[in-house]
Amino acid sequence: MSAIYAIGDIHGHYEKLVKLLCGAGLINEQVKWSGSSKTLCFMGDFVDRGPDGVGTVELVMRLQSEAAEVGGRVLAVMGNHDLYIPMVQQYPDAVTEQGFAFRSVWLRNGGLISDLEDFTTEQIHWLANLPVMLLVGDKLIIHADSLLYTNYGKTVDEVNQAVATLFAESDLPGIGQLMKRFATREAFLDSEQGVRIAADFLATYGGSQIIHGHTPITTITGQPSSEITEPLVYANGLCVNIDGGMYMGGSGFVHIIRS
Ligand SMILES: [Mn+2]
Secondary structure (H helix, E strand, C coil), rough: CCCEECCCCCCHHHHHHHHHHCCCCEEECCCEEEECEEEEEEEECCCCCCCCCHHHHHHHHHHHHHHHHHCEEEEEEECHHHHHHHHHHCCCECCCCCCCCCCHHHHHCCCHHHHHHCCHHHHHHHCCCCEEEEEEEEEEEECCCCHHHHCCCCHHHHHHHHHHHHHHHCCCCHHHHHHEEECCCCCCCCCCHHHHHHHHHHHCCCCCCCEEECHHHHHHHCCCHHCCCCCEEECCCCCECCCCCCCHHCCCCEECCCC
């Protein structure tokens, strides 16, 4: 299989994304797909915090169809911030178990009213229907370094189906619970337990390595995001964090997986 290109949490940083894609030869100067039959994989959290969530989603959706036309693939999993958009847009009055409006929780977590107003129905539908896990070659792609996925099934398909059903059935308590679970992180980080937990996770869902975003590398290593240009490989090589902290001053990076 040819190389897989993976990019972490973009959080509305459209300009940074264009620069990364251009640098990797995946788009040309007209911002059109030039990656031929390559595979590009996004870790989710396309929106919130940064200036242009709508432009970011628009670009990723367009690249999906441009890549497909020439035998390439642009894949994406859902991040917790992507989940907020359809939730807040479709159910503006919904409240959490504790009685807080989801809208205010979203705003406190970097939600932008300007983005919300500009999303098209098609884009909202796309966000709500993103898979939460993907097995690409021998890499298991998830947004969060969390065990939340294990609540939804024992295979990648089961998990994706169960999450999709929450939206299809307008299961607001279920979506609320998913959001809460999505707030967890660092499940594989513990130096003693992490390797075992990651190995169990891979044994359940397949793949030989977990690729994730969600937890900016700077929050683990203390290295400033502006200096982070490569992934954090940990848990004996079973896990790869590719969140360069694009909303924290990082340029982000493209993680190229050769197999
Ligand atoms: Mn996240």
